[in-house]
Amino acid sequence: MFEKSVYVRRRAGLLERLRKSGARGIVLFVGNVEAPAQYKDNCYKWRQDSSWLYFFGLDDPRYAAVLDIDSGEETLFADDVEIGDIIWMGPQPSVRSKAERAGIAESAPYGALDAVVAAAVGRGVHFLPPSRYYNTMKLRELVPGGTPSEVLTKAVIDMRLIKEDVEIAAIDEACALGYEMHSVARDSIRLGIVEQEIVGKMEGVTLSKGWGVSFPTILTQHGETLHNHLHDKVIEPGRLMVIDAGAESNLHYASDFTRTYPTSGRFTTRQREVYQIVCDCNELAFSLTRPGITYREVHLATARKMLEGLSALGLVHGDLDEMVALGIAGLFQPHGLGHNMGLDVHDMEDLGEDWVGYDPDQQRARQLGLGSLRMARRLRPGHVVTDEPGIYFIPALIEQWKADGTGRGFVDFDRLTTYYDFGGIRLEDDVLVTPDGARRLGPHRLPIQPDDVEAAMAR
Ligand code: GLY
Ligand code: MN
Secondary structure (H helix, E strand, C coil): CCCHHHHHHHHHHHHHHHHHCCCCCEEEEECCCCCECCCCCCECCCCCCHHHHHHHCCCCCCCEEEEECCCCCEEEECCCCCHHHHHHHCCCCCHHHHHHHHCCCEEECHHHHHHHHHHHCCCCEECCCCCCHHHHHHHHHHCCCCCCCHHHHHHHHHHHHCCCHHHHHHHHHHHHHHHHHHHHHHHHCCCCCEHHHHHHHHHHHHHHHCCEECCCCEEECCCCCCCCCCCCCECCCCCEEEEEECEECCCCCECCEEEEEECCCCCCHHHHHHHHHHHHHHHHHHHHCCCCCEHHHHHHHHHHHHHHHHHHCCCECCCHHHHHHHCHHHHCCCCCCCCECCCCCCCCHHHCHHHHHCCCCCCCCCCCCHHHCCCCCECCCCCEEEECCEEECCHHHHHHHHHHCCCCCCECHHHHHHHCCCCEEECEEEEEEECCEEEECCCCCCCCCHHHHHHHHHC
């Protein structure tokens, strides 16, 4: 965890914000508990709740805390291990010492939480939307009829959206691991092996130096399936392989990179044409990213660039601005340009995607593509976002548009049928918004221009 002062300052800042907005009573934080995969003693890999990590840093199961908005008093709730636990787990630091580590004055047994919360119900109990079922049940038990607090949730989002220097260093570290993962993966591509072999080698990098992957790896020759987690195919010549993967560091900060490789080491002419469009969109997005612009505007600028490239290939025709307004780019990129990233790879989406990704004066669109934009906000220094345009040829989607007339007059559906076996391309970097522009995170940038990709594969 970070220095104690980081957590003390964050909690004080949170209470200050809540007081300013007129909130009274207590803030209740419930950390995660172990989650059995099959039976009680065989659990899923332990992962603490991210907002808990942000305010307390304590990476242990079955902790809770109450912060009193009115008095500023803070209490940590957890149980010390007993001899029955010590036999299986070994001696553990005391709850008292954990409280000290997080800068909290008071501690009490976990079971004391019920009475403390019950006594505060009349004053107001503020809690975040839970991300796990156990916590949903626990909160129902603790605060019958209670609902997550909007004022608390928005205050936490405001704080976590702007990354502090220690967080930026932690994300850079996760990006260094992500860079190494992707380099190993690229260098492992061989015709005739099964995709899973590359996944194993790549994930081994983050398992040996960090916590693991920041989300289930996407590594596939069927990149047109956006979140394809199957890795069972033999690598064939002439295909495109999308590798979308990231590391989670030991401090639990994420990275998230995507590159697309020609399985034979060289792009075909057709692959290179489409690849270059995606690459240009990625570069354009980065060049526009700076304080003051909205990420929605950046998304739309890349949509226009994409349509310009697709128009040169004869796949769409018409006025670019009209096509952008109609959402024609959504046929090729049915997802948004990017998302926030931090302690979660899609940062804080458990707290509400629209509250996290949209300013109060912004409305989420309903169009395919733009409607999936998870980060639309006006950019500020300290935002960390992904820049991940893609072009995919999804036969079922193209057929649906053709059948219901969407895009008629703009999309060349006949020509598109020749792309049904193409797959997809996505290219993703992680970007920090700085006071005067933006910086790509990580120590180096993964090769992205097609010549550089081929050169790296040849090496
Ligand atoms: N990298 C996976 C995603 O952004 O959804
Ligand atoms: Mn991503």
